Amino acid sequence: MTALTRIRPADRPILIAFGFTILILLIGTAYTLSTTGTVPLLQPSYLMQQLQIGSFLGLCAAGMMLVILTGHIDLSVPWTLTSAAMVATAIGGPWAIPAGLSVGLCVGLVNGFGVSVLRVPAMIFTLGLDTVLRGLMVARTGGFAPQDQATPAMLYLAKAKLLGVPVALFVWIAVSVLVTFLLARTTFGRSLYAIGTKERAAWLSGIRTRAVVTGAFVGSGLCAALAGVLLAGYSAKAYQGMGNSFLLPAIAAVVLGGTHILGGRGRYIGTFMGVVLIVLLNSVLSIMQMPEALRQIIYGTVIIGMLLIYGRGTRISE
């Protein structure tokens, strides 16, 4: 614990998340050893597969982090993802992926407008937009029979392997590098942190807060849309409800990675670790055939427990 307090506060969550990830793998391995006598969890193929699955959540979390850094939140991720997937598959052909991404772009612009120009709380505006998107998709599916098969390009991105590594993982890494660069090395990134810390002061510093906040939502929309396009490739098709299980884990991953839920603080590498942790946790619980009730309890306890550990040893200002 004393060693922990000596580490830079910003790095602490990342290391703790890493530690927990190892712990989860060990627990899972102890389980498989005692039941089947094998250690599949420590094999590269399993880890690769987990990272491949994790890449969809990872993309959502990357976008979510941009928004959370500004002090807002994006609850429209589930149906942005689904709409993008459905539009991509319906358009098909070479334009499938651009069409899907443009859905994310539009959603981001609308969210940005609602939150930064109309100044509706993001919590409620993005929730409303999520409902509208769901409504649009229900209405559309009700109107005709859309094509829902993923295109070969989508299948390639989601499923193929390059040098033994899933292409989806490359996509996630590419986006991760981009986000890390944005946050650390661009004026846009600095502006995100400034707005998340004190929007009023940021605006009075001549930062174009509306544009930057909108940019964050566009980032989130694009990431969710990309996740949708990939997920449709992974499942070979788009379907209603494909985004349902991404919202809360994305938020949890961002926060477990050390980003402050009220904005202004956080590093991308933490979000990355948070995603890995959540994906492995879910996977190990599923492998252990944990009943749903215990799974929820463990999930909640892990989040609380980790955050409590992060807080240890920091003298919080009055």
Added chain:
Amino acid sequence: GPEVVSGPGALPECFAPWDEDTSFLQWSAKEGPYKIAVVNGFVGNTWRIQMVKTAKAFAEDPTIKDKISEFKVVSTGTDAPAQLGAIEDFINQGYDAIITIAVAPTGFDRVIRLADKNDVVLVPFDNVLDTDKVMQVNEDQLAMGKKWGEFILGELHEMGIDSGKLLEVRGLAGNSVDRDRSLAINEAIAADGGDWEVVSVVGNWDDGTTQKVVADAIAVHGQFDAVIGQGGSNGIVQALQDSGHPWVPVAGESENGFRKAIAEHSADGLKGISIGQSPGLVAVAMKAAVSALEGNVMPQLISVPLPVATYKGLEDGKNYWSELPDNFFTVNEFPPCDVNISGPAIMAESEEDMK
């Protein structure tokens, strides 16, 4: 409210009683045409959308159109008070029959009481109620689970496999349908002479979740001798394919994609069985409601036959459609009930609309 009478009921080939113990109900006849409402729960998946469309299409069907003066469909989300409220509102508005997919198997005491008081026929279907006070329409979930289990074990025995590892993919926790299907599957396995280890994972009836948990299970356990899923069947097939798992017998629902996969790979070992809940149940429920309003004797629990298709009997354009999307549910019509709206028919009709 209805009186409990003795059978047989009207149109037994369509309104088949659940079993020999099923009681019969009779409402006093009302003059038609009737005001009928459908109160759906949530409307966020293909099945429900197909159900809503079938309901609307069937209300226009010549066999029933003249008997309906007003027809309304609402979806309330997974919100019990909202659903109960909608039902009560329709009772207050003077509707004659209300058809519903319950968001929970209990909790309808009050609306049942009000419906009886106002001589309204309340017909739950699909997710039905744990009560014998109302007329309900459903497929037999226990029979479904049993059939899945027995079929898979039969295929395995035929292949000379008498012991091994089976993967069960469960549905949404806390749901009676999940409970019944799983119970029957495991009973069937227990009743079998073989030595089976069952690995259970939770796929929430959702393709994506299913695909993920099946992939996890394969990564850990290596290989299964068969997979019995009660939903998300497309996800099972995807996971098997992606992991390079050899094709094995798979039980699943009636999504078009699943049937397409069986048709394509059965020769390689994907000896599949596809049974599913049909969105067309809504039409049977509507028909039953009208029949009850006309004063006919009706079974309290109406059993709609299981639409079973195995790899042996799949026929493109008949019980699956290779050029149509994966997500829609193949079984929709029930000829004995004169419900002849097929899945593709709904799609075709709408594609006209589109132009």
Added chain:
Amino acid sequence: MQGPIVELSDVSISFAGVKALEGVDFACHAGTTHAILGENGAGKSTLIKTISGVLKPDTGSIAVNGREVRFAGPAEAADAGIVCMFQELSLIPDLSVADNISLQRPPRHMGLIDRRAQIARAEALLARVRCEDVDPRAMVRDLSLSRRQMVEVAKALGRDPKVLILDEATSALTQKDVETIYGLLDELRADGVCSLFISHRMHEVEALCDRLSVFRNGRHVETFGKGERSDAEIVRLMIGRDVTAKFPPKPAPKEREPVIRLEELRWENRLNGVSLSLGKGEILGIGGLDGQGQKELLLALFGVLKGVEGKVTVGEGDGLAASPHAAKTGRNRIALIPEDRKTEGLMLSLSIADNIVAAALDKVSGRGVLDQARLDAAIAEGMERLQIKAGSTEDAVKTLSGGNQQKVVLAKWLMIAPDVILMNDPTRGIDVGTKQEIFRMMRALADEGKSILFYSSDYAELIGCSDRVIVLYDGRVVSELTGEAITEEAIVAASLNIQGEMA
């Protein structure tokens, strides 16, 4: 003299390695008004936060009336009669004035807050601070800063203090209110109350206090009675050197090419036809009573206000900027040193470095990508130019003392190389030494050709710094003073809009 009412022995406090107080022995007595002096970051606020139970000492002890105490929080200190007035910190904007005045110990009826009694109590206390015009039912949010400070005074009085602490509590008050406070402090002294008074305004200290304690670098340097030390000595104790001329010399008045020209500027009912012109290289002071449109004028020029009417010429272009960003990047770059540095000037929990470059990100980047070398150089230059005292530029700006925080705000805006600098009371809460540095810098900037529009609530500053002073009254310029004509009498007269009596 009796024993001290509050006594600190060997108190130390440090924050993340910074020693804010070190081995402090300090005592104050009933029936005195006791000033605490020191430059920015000397530990004054920390001292009074310790006395009032906000902070707990790392070592040492506090005794009240000879008995050692350990306050768990400000509530316990208040129960012991120690009441603290922070500058703006302790009013709740969304509660009514009456609620605020009886915030912690409201009158009750059957266990519940008695609203009527509360209002009566508020009325009585407001009357005592001559603020009968404030409606006890109004929301504090809707009051002006100076009214809020007076409500704060009423609130403190209502707590029946034995020790009343005022940490720069008069910095935003109008002359009339300051006078009221002087009267009150005299009354309290007569009632045996000990008042601890922190201010960077020497004339206030002189007028009010009978004992003075000087702090430097977290240490208690000396305590002495009024008149025992000369001003110059006190300043030397505070900052360790002499401050001779407070204001740098002014150049002779001359014709200047106008940079900003306003004709009949109007906004809502706050600006009612302001006309003025600001010359290149000029320091134009704005005077007047609090709330006569001075702040609105600055905000309008910085693009904060919408719906401003009137003819405006800025540089060669026309019209006002529509946003701070437009103001900052226009042909004439405009900077604003805002009123409240904590919420408007700074992002407190970001690092000093991030704050310094916040307005000039485009200056240290190409196509939106930051250039690390230019970034580092710019930060170093800012720290150097304003002599900001900090452990590391990576520390959060909130760990700086008030004065150093203000320097960060200045550094931030100097980085954009502004042509016009709008200043809203830039030296509020700043120690004499730093003030002098700021004034020198203002003059240097003006000499470089920058124009400065400068609002201050302190007449001495206006007189000492400005080439020209305009006085606002009811949203209009009522007087313009140049050169020798800038005198306290002239400003006061114009402020009260009594043109006739102008000498």
Added chain:
Amino acid sequence: MTRWIGQNRGFAAALALFLALYLSYHLMHPRGFSTAVLVQNSNELVAIGFVAMAQTVPVLLGGLDLSVGAIMTLAACVASWLLDGTPLQIAFGMIATLAVGTAFGLLNGLIVVYGRLQPIIATLATGAIAIGLALLIRPNPGGNVDGDLNWALTNSVFDFAETYGIGQDGEATWLAPFVNIPLPLILLFGMACLVWLPFKRTVTGRTIYAIGSAEGAAFASGLPINRARIAAFTLAGFFAACGGLYLAIQTSTGNADVVQAGAYTLNSIAAVVLGGTALLGGTGGVIASILGAMILRAVSFYFRILDIDPLLQPLIEGIVLLAAVSAVAFRTFRVKNQLELFR
């Protein structure tokens, strides 16, 4: 009055919106303005009304409680085991249910205060725990709730009196003015008036507002910050448990439905916003949030009387919600000093 409207603009707007929506619903309803319709509408309101009340208290602090829906669910599952038997047993069951929810809220408060966690994320996690516990208690939906209780509490005062033989089975003259009032409304508003209004007038209650408005000032003024925080979450737990208790009585069921719990939490936030309470904290109140919940419900009533394509309903619902919350945009465009936009 003018001052009241000035200081409660959000509430006044919400009230006007609700009245417009609700009165026209009655006008179009074949049995409008009748007790039956009123009773039905009120029944539908209670659970979401209580959960909206629950959400309001942490929001006033400037926090969010993402566990209110889950606590409601947990309480309903507990209640579904305990609301049968002798009147004494039933009363005990009710108290136990409320105690469980309150205790869970207290736990939230303790975690937030002593764990120093942001409420939104702490309750996201405890919400999962609450659902897990609910699933342990009720792996499958079901329950046994006294039938009389169900009938009496989901009807008008008359039926209540008749069921329990009060006031000459409801025929007493002193009861006459009240017989048509729906009992659920009395429960909802009664709880608000008996618990919230007095609580608001305690120092702890006022501290909740103070924290949401200016936390530093509240602390510096010596207000009991920790106590108020804990009280806020505890009260949220209590109100959520009231919702759960009513839900169990209304449906005679405990159902550990994750989706429903999530929907209630999100709707509670929507209700709070529609009622005019600022998510940043400091202003607003519990009654306003009930009004917000009433607006949410009233919107959905329309699908039952108007002929709207069922597959367009979710879309329309979403658009109405977005439009309603965007209505504040008019304020945004009227603001003349842009600093007011950045609190």
